[in-house]
Amino acid sequence: MLSMKTKFTPTLYTTLILLNVFFASCSKDQKEIEISSDQYHATVDHLTQIMIHDVFSPPVASRIYVYPNIAAYEALNSGSSKYKSLSNQLTNLNLSHFDVNNKSNKRLASLIAYMDVAKELIFSKEKLTSYRDSLYGVWNKLNSKSFDNSKKQGLHYSSQIIQWMNNDNYAQTRTMPEHNILSDDPSQWKPTPPSYMDAIEPHWNKIRTFALDSASQFKPKSHPTFSLEKNSDFHKELMEVYNVTKGINEKGDTSEEIAIARFWDCNPYVSVTRGHFMFASKKITPGAHWIGICKIACKQTNSNFEKTVHAYTKTSISIADAFISCWDEKYRSNLVRPETLINKYLDETWEPVLQTPPFPEYTSGHSVVSGAASETLTNIFGDNFQFDDTTELPYGLPVRKFSSFRNAAKEAAVSRLYGGIHYRSAIDLGLTQGQNVFKKHNESISYFLSK
Template sequence: MRKHIRVIILLNLIFISCKEKKASINITTNHIHNTVDQLTKIMIHDVFSPPVASRIYVYPNIAAYEVLSYNNKSYKTLSKQLNEFKTLPKIKLNNTLNKKLAALIAYMEVSEELVFSKQKLITYKDSLYSNWININKDEFNEAKMFGKEVANHVKLWMNDDKYIETRNMPIHNVLTKDPFSWVPTPPAFMPGIEPHWNKIRPLIMKSADQFKPEKPPTPSFEKSSDFYKELIGVYNIGNKIIKEGNTSEKLNIAKFWDCNPYVSVNKGHFMFAEKKITPGAHWIGICKIACKESNSSFEKTIYAYTKTAIAINDAFISCWDEKYRSNLVRPETLINNYIDDNWLPLLQTPPFPEYTSGHSVVSGAASEILTKIFGDNFKFDDTTELPYGLGVRTFSSFRDAANEAALSRFYGGIHYMSAVKLGLEQGKKIGHYINNSVTFKNK
């Protein structure tokens, strides 16, 4: 009788133990994709400039990557590889730590510090947190503690990159009699954005001018000069595309890669902004597509996002350094003043100097990173612009997409061909340099 009682008690204890054992919080790649998408939506809402948007993408990804790479046999920490990024303090980790969860928490904790609409991100974050607490409170708290510790380490480093100081620097001076110097363009005539972006600390590059491109053709109104030929080239391609109408493939390309968060729309007495993603956001979207197409693991997905974001970040610093050094006038200004005052570019001219093309530099850099990660001839359907009313374009490789993105600026009437070609080369050099200078995977 006593033996039976002992068996029953033992069975009850086993039953209670099993009943009290809580499920683990399952974090998938969709969690990180959805969180990146949420950050993109907030950036569009807040209308961040392309350079600032690149900064907003990169630091949360670095935080997530550092969580995963901590004591990781496959992935190597970026400390002492990124400029002024110190090693994380020694943290004792339990075997039960959910690193994927901690990485996602670190991503959101850093993101929150970078946007204006913090409450939108906090609401999104809190909805996830309450769900995870209900699944396994102990596991969540452990991951949150580690994730926040890494996030705080990254934020301290982030806040020392000179961004805060540039907020108080003077606007770009446009008082000039030189017809070839940049001036604000219609319809909003905005001052040049981020004229001091070259003072932001690069992540990999040694300096903002490390990949300084060769000078553009010497500005001239001489019809035999290379510059004038490029100017007329912009004018002629715009007129040709307009004649072709909506059937023009070049028009489709220009619209697909517009990615201008500063488009102003005039209707009667009203002017309002038409919100769009930035060039960096488009390439972050392509990274997402590549990760999904290749069924990348959570770790590889974070790695791909991080490396791509680093390339985009440094590409903008390099490009903006050249823009405000050469300070070259936009085609629209010269064509309206000296050739045809009724001419309009197919795309609205962004508010900053012309040389080099930001799309070209960023696309060149990002495409080299993604090619290194996923291989050449990686065919994909680019669905990034679907949420913004544009269609789908198919590319045979990342470099194929970069070439088209660069050319789109010439078709759109906002860049000379030199800015496109030399900008693409500038970006490729940055991409190659990052591929050869940073070790993400342990041997």
């Protein structure tokens, strides 16, 4: 019997519908529709909750974040004197621009574009359309002319982004063969307990990149050669996982290492077996955690609507390309997870602190994504940006404090060792791989018009 135990974040969107639509420049007949950055945060939060409900894998979740943000960015910055269009900067993105007029509310158009694209990417469309329609009703009553003009502008961009999105090879990868398991090769990935799930997204490297030249542009150097000889580099890394996790378990459930591992777990679907029952705990992905940090930084700096959309867009593009880069290496190296080897050759009773996710080991996805996202946020908000990470509060985990985005990324990466799910090379070289993704983005994408 399968039952679901899901914890939902208390979202702001219902309150925002009632409280955060403010009036300005009142006339006798209609009122100006004012859109705040809090409303954008609320809409991103609402999409995140739907993604948790629908259970999307980390790579797919990154795709769901990136396209709505790009649509919002383009609708918002049509004719902007500060922000530059991403048209002809991202791969195969060529947009026709909207003829902006004074009757159009760009912030409103941006939010409409976001929701229109987002609904095409999720299973539970009704959860988003219901949210959207409630907002539409409020906006239409405030100023029907402004709403209609803004809606035209928003849909002008969303329709083009959807068309571009639908040509990124995602649909084709849905029909490609499952990952081939080579059962006679001890170095190759095998399904792991408790669910022994098939490897997810083995063809993600075929998804069109956003700014990378190719999925393999930042192919990391090879991991240590597989060997179970005691003096080999690979065996040393395997023993590090085993000994570190044994030491952590001896310290007990309250150890700092376990706190770090659980805080950065970000496994969207954890199976827990109790007798004949299997429970599923659903939560956010690694990309969602960094999107949450982006929100924290925006709110902490009181970023206006324009900077907020810019931050989400830039961060989500980095995360999306990071997943493509990482998954390209995962299924090239196809490396076995520590759990498989430890149970077979060292200790059949050993269990990792975290549940091993269902895909090959090298490189570490969270490390690559954290490297890219942390560099992106540092570029936007500056180094030594101190913040309290409250992202995991809805899942019963306490706040963690960080002195910078880079320090948060380092902790996220090493959490995979503490969790018993990655070797050292996947962690360290994964961070570098993600940092290289950011460097490429920083060279290739210009967000600001020259003065």
